[in-house]
Amino acid sequence: MRLQGSMGSVWMRPDDHQLLEPLYVLGLTQVNGRDVKYGIEGANTGTRTLLRIEAADTAVPTRCEMRRPPQP
Numbered sequence: 001m002r003l004q005g006s007m008g009s010v011w012m013r014p015d016d017h018q019l020l021e022p023l024y025v026l027g028l029t030q031v032n033g034r035d036v037k038y039g040i041e042g043a044n045t046g047t048r049t050l051l052r053i054e055a056a057d058t059a060v061p062t063r064c065e066m067r068r069p070p071q072p
Contacts, residue, residue, distance in 0.1 A: 011055060016064035020055040 002011040010021045026047040031039045036046040 008052075009055060013059065013062065016062045016066075018062065020059050022055050023053040023058050024049055025051040025053075 002009065004010075005021065007024070008022045010019065012019050027050045028045050029036055029048050031037065031044050031046050036048050039046050
């Protein structure tokens with residue numbers, strides 16, 4: 001399953017139903033009105049995206065060996 005979410009492309013791996021989405025690394029910095037517009041909880045400090053890693057680049061191989069229970 002693949003869909004376009006608010007953070008980008010999100011997909012579910014069929015092998016183990018793991019949901020994979022982009023990974024963001026954020027840093028705290030002063031609100032400057034350009035790339036940091038809002039402070040956290042009224043403070044003059046907000047978050048800036050430092051790095052975005054695509055979902056496909058974070059996926060590691062799975063070794064899921066789950067045995068499903070018998071169907072009734």
